[in-house]
Amino acid sequence: MIEAMGAATVEQLGKIGRFGRFVWQTMLVSARSCLVPGTYPLIWTQMNIIGVRSVPVIMITGAFVGMTLAVQTYDQLASFGIEERLGVLINVSVVKELGPVLAAVMLAGRVGGALTAELGTMNVTEQIDAVKSMGTDPVQYLVVPRVLSCLLLTPLIIIYADLMGVLGGYFVSVILKGVNSQPYWSFSASGVELWDVSIGVIKGFFFGTAIAVISCYKGFTCKEGAHGVGQACTEAFVAGFISILALNLALAMVFKGIYYMLWPLKSLI
Amino acid sequence: MKKNTEKNAANAADGVVVIKNLTKKFGNNIVLDDVSLVIEKGKTTVVIGPSGCGKTVLIKHLIVLLRPSSGEVYFKKRRIDNLSEYELNRIRTHYGFLFQSGALFDSLSVAENIMFPIRQHYKITKRSGVEELVKIKLMMVGLDGFQHYYPANLSGGQRKRVALARAIALNPEVVLYDEPTTGLDPIRADVINELILKLQRGLGLTSVVVTHDMTSAYKIADRIIMLHDGKIIADGNPEHIRNHPNPVVQQFINGRLSEEDLAVLRRSGVDLQTRLTPRDSEQ
Numbered sequence: 397m398i399e400a401m402g403a404a405t406v407e408q409l410g411k412i413g414r415f416g417r418f419v420w421q422t423m424l425v426s427a428r429s430c431l432v433p434g435t436y437p438l439i440w441t442q443m444n445i446i447g448v449r450s451v452p453v454i455m456i457t458g459a460f461v462g463m464t465l466a467v468q469t470y471d472q473l474a475s476f477g478i479e480e481r482l483g484v485l486i487n488v489s490v491v492k493e494l495g496p497v498l499a500a501v502m503l504a505g506r507v508g509g510a511l512t513a514e515l516g517t518m519n520v521t522e523q524i525d526a527v528k529s530m531g532t533d534p535v536q537y538l539v540v541p542r543v544l545s546c547l548l549l550t551p552l553i554i555i556y557a558d559l560m561g562v563l564g565g566y567f568v569s570v571i572l573k574g575v576n577s578q579p580y581w582s583f584s585a586s587g588v589e590l591w592d593v594s595i596g597v598i599k600g601f602f603f604g605t606a607i608a609v610i611s612c613y614k615g616f617t618c619k620e621g622a623h624g625v626g627q628a629c630t631e632a633f634v635a636g637f638i639s640i641l642a643l644n645l646a647l648a649m650v651f652k653g654i655y656y657m658l659w660p661l662k663s664l665i
Numbered sequence: 666m667k668k669n670t671e672k673n674a675a676n677a678a679d680g681v682v683v684i685k686n687l688t689k690k691f692g693n694n695i696v697l698d699d700v701s702l703v704i705e706k707g708k709t710t711v712v713i714g715p716s717g718c719g720k721t722v723l724i725k726h727l728i729v730l731l732r733p734s735s736g737e738v739y740f741k742k743r744r745i746d747n748l749s750e751y752e753l754n755r756i757r758t759h760y761g762f763l764f765q766s767g768a769l770f771d772s773l774s775v776a777e778n779i780m781f782p783i784r785q786h787y788k789i790t791k792r793s794g795v796e797e798l799v800k801i802k803l804m805m806v807g808l809d810g811f812q813h814y815y816p817a818n819l820s821g822g823q824r825k826r827v828a829l830a831r832a833i834a835l836n837p838e839v840v841l842y843d844e845p846t847t848g849l850d851p852i853r854a855d856v857i858n859e860l861i862l863k864l865q866r867g868l869g870l871t872s873v874v875v876t877h878d879m880t881s882a883y884k885i886a887d888r889i890i891m892l893h894d895g896k897i898i899a900d901g902n903p904e905h906i907r908n909h910p911n912p913v914v915q916q917f918i919n920g921r922l923s924e925e926d927l928a929v930l931r932r933s934g935v936d937l938q939t940r941l942t943p944r945d946s947e948q
């Protein structure tokens with residue numbers, strides 16, 4: 397029993413070690429590749445594949461988040477007669493938390509799944525070995541363009557989700573529930589700071605990198621056969637989803653710290 | 666047999682690729698067990714053995730796509746099994762590898778597949794130059810005109826030939842072939858055999874061919890090695906193998922089961938069929 401537990405621990409540590417090495421290698425090669433002009437067309441192709449096709453689904457996600465928030469909070473605020481402040485509530489939640497996290501989860505499913513399936517299939521059909529056999533680093537040719545394009549795209553996509561979330565909230569609050577438009581926006585404008593929006597967008601860099609690195613790793617280490625590829629996709633999504641939530645918490649704590657450092661008095665006012 | 670391994674150790678110096686005391690384990694599964702082999706320059710070495718005996722594992726070690734559990738691999742007297750991937754990439758450009766499945770990039774066209782290694786290692790200024798090169802490589806495998814096809818639209822034999830054109834795109838010194846004729850009809854298989862011979866004789870390439878197709882082995886080999894249970898059990902020219910005293914070798918090259926296996930097979934599983942009732946007789 398103890399032996400089995402020991403073996404399991406060693407195996408887990410081995411897995412973490414391999415993943416760590418993969419991440420480290422990806423970072424090194426990414427840094428090096430930024431100087432090589434040949435990488436840019438690859439990144440551009442991936443951005444088109446990953447980004448453009450994700451936009452509609454992300455916009456729908458954002459809009460529904462904004463609308464649902466408005467429906468849920470309207471009654472509570474209206475009972476105090478302060479429904480004009482609805483905008484602050486909705487928009488801060490959207491740009492700081494819900495927009496980025498839900499957009500990232502959507503991407504983890506849509507993009508992460510596709511990346512794992514693509515690289516996993518390449519792995520089991522020996523195409524990754526083929527890249528190596530021709531003297532090319534598969535991390536440089538396959539992983540780096542995908543990671544860099546996710547890193548660049550996720551923040552952009554989050555901006556789309558934010559925009560649609562804000563519009564969705566406006567649609568329900570002002571158009572359906574009849575809140576006055578002018579105070580709705582002015583409260584929003586005073587309540588939502590550039591800082592809040594930036595946090596959401598900066599989170600995107602981290603989420604995007606995490607999704608791409610995890611998915612590529614799962615593809616590279618996927619087991620033989622159709623079953624192996626399917627399993628790798630599931631694992632990639634679960635791992636991506638959890639790491640988004642964990643990163644979100646970690647970043648929230650870091651940004652709170654920075655916020656108090658930059659504006660120590662603001663919280664007292 | 667013993668004498669052969671000693672001879673190999675003695676002339677290890679002339680080998681292009683040399684493996685010494687190579688052992689490879691996957692978990693507890695010992696696939697290769699203390700194998701030593703010298704691949705001679707300009708010759709075609711054929712490795713035969715039943716499916717699953719570790720031929721692919723062996724050939725992947727020659728280019729260090731797999732790393733040994735223990736033992737050493739040398740390319741032109743330089744030890745390569747302990748190099749970093751980054752250093753290995755330089756070495757690997759001296760090799761061509763034809764994968765068992767072809768392993769063409771299915772998102773790239775035939776021309777782009779062949780251009781891939783060239784793009785990776787040379788600055789391409791005038792595109793026309795490369796296109797000419799792709800054309801020449803495709804002509805060598807008899808597929809000029811297929812530049813814009815995608816792998817999905819090619820037959821198995823055509824895919825293998827495109828994969829071969831890609832493998833020789835960088836003018837390698839050593840070409841490794843993993844079951845080049847498996848899954849092809851005899852005529853297509855012979856096309857591949859002729860190509861292998863043409864490359865070896867015309868360009869003086871060193872070839873290592875893994876196969877279980879004896880027709881092909883006899884046709885192309887300067888030397889045949891048989892792998893069984895992780896060890897080399899026979900090693901010599903085709904004539905030597907044809908007359909090899911070991912019954913395991915004889916069974917393999919003649920494609921016959923041993924009498925005991927045959928007896929087991931004949932006894933089993935026959936009466937079971939007769940006990941099954943067809944579904945539609947249920948009503």
Ligand SMILES: Nc1ncnc2c1ncn2[C@@H]1O[C@H](COP(=O)(O)OP(=O)(O)O)[C@@H](O)[C@H]1O
Nearest residue numbers: 691694696714715716717718719720721722723
């Ligand atoms: N990546 C791997 N992980 C675990 N086992 C492997 C791996 N590759 C090959 N093997 C095992 O090695 C043995 C030989 O495989 P292989 O070299 O592909 O046989 P073949 O002679 O048909 O090419 C098989 O038993 C296979 O299960």
Ligand SMILES: [Mg+2]
Nearest residue numbers: 720721765844
């Ligand atoms: Mg094989």
